[in-house]
Amino acid sequence: MPKALPVLDTTAPVCCSPIAAGPVGEVDALGIALRLKALADPVRVRLLSLILADATTGVCTCDLAPAVGVTEATVSHHLKQLRDAGLVEGTRKGTNVYYRPNAEGLGALCRVIDPGCC
Amino acid sequence: MPKALPVLDTTAPVCCSPIAAGPVGEVDALGIALRLKALADPVRVRLLSLILADATTGVCTCDLAPAVGVTEATVSHHLKQLRDAGLVEGTRKGTNVYYRPNAEGLGALCRVIDPGCC
DNA sequence: TCACGGATCAGACGTACGTCGAAGACGGTG
């Protein structure tokens, strides 16, 4: 995409109404696409599923890395994407930081995509 | 992603259960990611919203191209992605082909992503 | 039958993305 500057605050839970409600403007489409892109990767899907599995306790980076089979650096990179998209939240507890899902962001994203549910 | 061969039949409506239900396997994650990637583009989001807007009548490529401001070839390329992901369906009527949404595929995708809705 | 127009394909170009190794930045512990 050799266009537009992606300088949007994607941490907010998706601003607009479902895409089924009518034609989506350029900037709204970009916001939706950026958030979807945050999840459009096998590793990130697996990371999110792991984080959702231990939603109450939270999971740290060092546990996630071996679970998905990539470097800790790569996991950190992916978690940053998910964090920037407002899909997960990380809180530091001592040495390591524990990640938990952001239900609001996830729900909003699902609500935008869906054709008629929710 | 210098790994795995993406030789999956993504036209089917996503096989597995919600990612919140537990850790997702490698191949399932790939399937989900591929389908999400099909929607993780501003142009494709707008295309889908336009197709959803005229779900009953259907929309042809020549109408979509000027609406999103790209070449017909590019629109055709994007529509192929959406078609391969099982998100839309195209039926030829004479000279031009009319696209309409695939509610099953869209619903399944939403259902996989959601944290608790639907 | 032939020309026209819509749709797709094919190749090319530039940019973005995922991955890694190495280095830096915090926090805790001896």
Place this chain on the structure above:
DNA sequence: CACCGTCTTCGACGTACGTCTGATCCGTGA
């Protein structure tokens, strides 16, 4: 304070993706 484990940042490399122009297919209508 020095050491160490955890997390993040920084370059760098290779691949994938979006976009275009030009070519090819296939119905339609004169």
